[in-house]
Amino acid sequence: MSGLIAIVGRPNVGKSALFNRIVGRRIAIVHDEPGVTRDRISAEAEWHGRPFTLVDTGGIGLLRKEKAGDVILKAAVEQVELAIEAASVIIMVTNVQEGVAPLDREVALRLRASRKPVLVAVNKVDDTKAEAGVDEFAELGFDFLFPVSAIHRSGIDPLMQQAMSWLPAEDVPGSTSEVQSPDETSVEPPASGPSALKLAIVGRPNVGKSSLVNALTQSERVIVSPIPGTTRDSVDVPFEVETDGVRQSYVLIDTAGIRKTRQMHGDIEFYSVKRAEESIARCDIAVLVLDAETGILEQDKKIAARIVEERRACVIVVNKWDLVADAVRQAQEEEMARRQKGESKHRPKQMVTLSDFGEWVQELLFFLDYAPVIFTSAKSGFHLDRLLEAVRYVAAQLKQQVPTALLNRVLRDAVERQSPVSAFGHFLKFFYATQVRRAPPTFLLFVNRDELFSDSYQKYLQREMRKAFGFEGCPLVLVPKARPKTIEPVRKSAPPSGSRRGR
Ligand code: GDP
Secondary structure (H helix, E strand, O other): OOOEEEEEOOOOOOHHHHHHHHHOOOOOOOOOOOOOOOOOEEEEEEEOOEEEEEEEOOOHHHOOHHHOOOHHHHHHHHHHHHHHHHOOEEEEEEEOOOOOOHHHHHHHHHHHHHOOOEEEEEEOOOOHHHHOOOHHHHHHOOOEEEEOEOOOOEOHHHHHHHHHHOOOOOOOOOOOOOOOOOOOOOOOOOOOOOOOEEEEEEOOOOOOHHHHHHHHHOOOOEEEOOOOEEOOOOEEEEEEEEEOOEEEEEEEEOHHHHHOOOOOOOOHHHHHHHHHHHHHHHOOEEEEEEEOOOEOOHHHHHHHHHHHHOOOEEEEEEEOHHHHHHHHHHHHHHHHHHHHOOOHHHOOOOOOOHHHHHHHHHHHOHHHOOOOEEEOOOOOOOOHHHHHHHHHHHHHHHOOOOOHHHHHHHHHHHHHHOOOEOOOOOEOOEEEEEEEEOOOOEEEEEEOOHHHOOHHHHHHHHHHHHHHHOOOOOOOEEEEEEOOOOOOOOOOOOOOOOOOOOO
8 A cells, every 4th residue: 555645625626626637647527516426536646656545535524414414425424534534645625716615614624633634735726816815725724735726737746745745655565554465466456458448238129229329429428439440240439428528438339239230130039148248248337228118028137147247337228218208207196196195105105206116127137236227218318418427427436446444444344343153153354355456346355264255244245335435336346365364464453543744
């Protein structure tokens, strides 16, 4: 572990933009809506050859605690707390154009309590006039103020120089308070590769795959490259989607298969499943298209099962929603009327909202429960934007690398709360975990006895990890490894908390 720098601040001050500038790649999403789950982004970055981990906390968790009643917000609060706790240096971002806001003071209060070294990046100092407003931020009580403009890339160097000087000395194995990495040589390096993700649109015939491709490629937000990459039998089409000024590249694979260029003879079902299997094997994210009118059939389940087997990220699309929308609306109205008359108390629950239908889909495809469900109409264009948004979201989740300290903290807490016991009274002991791969997110977990690691326990840990890190749409692969009993856990107690200032 190479030292962690956390970017913290109230919403809309430019945290994601600054994150992008520092990392040098555009992977954070400039998208600050308070109260909404957003991507928890972290990246392995380098500054003049020195590696470190950068976490963008999103900032939601710094809002007043009493607002954190609902589960999503609670999880967000916990994530910010974890990031602050694990960080060696914190960059607090503020906005010169809005001056010191009450929420900035709250954030500062929380950060002072953490007793971590804090740098204040006063953002949006886009011209010399704005510079005059920087001193005002001294009232937050931190010694270091850095005027920056994430958009104009100015002021980043001095800020980072200071931040780097506060990181703990570079790791010599075993020399830091971090858990020592076990001597495991088979660890794969995190996948980096080209940034364009491969999308496969799969589903049985006539669910609307080609209609969706056509509708999407005509959308204003989608920029299709003029020259499709072509192989003999399939067409891969590179395209980009622009969201909030940020472009994300994708390759839509096997569009020839979708477009039914050739008439297929023989067993159409056999060929279409075969084709879907080939696309799934080649993709990063599978978009599984279902037909709202016909519902979920055996063949849909077969394709879904394949996506799970191949451990692909997935978004489920229920298409042709226009065909059932009227019936749903009617059912909704009837349900409302019944509720007003007080009749619905003892009746079985009717499916009337999209989330009811989403749950129903997830129940039928329970083995693919990690995939978000989107309802679309290729015909009317309904929710095509949401589909693009879901793909972008899942793509961002797939790039996540969980900082090792955070991962271990979350897993240790989870094991402490609930630990399986064998028939002989042996408890599961958890030593250490590390993310060894990004797509699919794969984690090695070192435990005392891997036989205690049942399917249901694995599910429990996956749930806890999703609560902490999201990973929506991504399968989580947990690989338990038994450690020889002679080796004691490296870290028996937490390191003393306290200021590391000036290290
Ligand atoms: P594919 O075999 O999965 O590629 O399906 P197609 O895109 O060829 O669509 C099959 C049929 O469904 C065509 O007649 C489309 O016009 C129709 N279709 C596709 N999407 C929609 C939709 O959202 N609503 C409606 N009403 N019809 C659709």
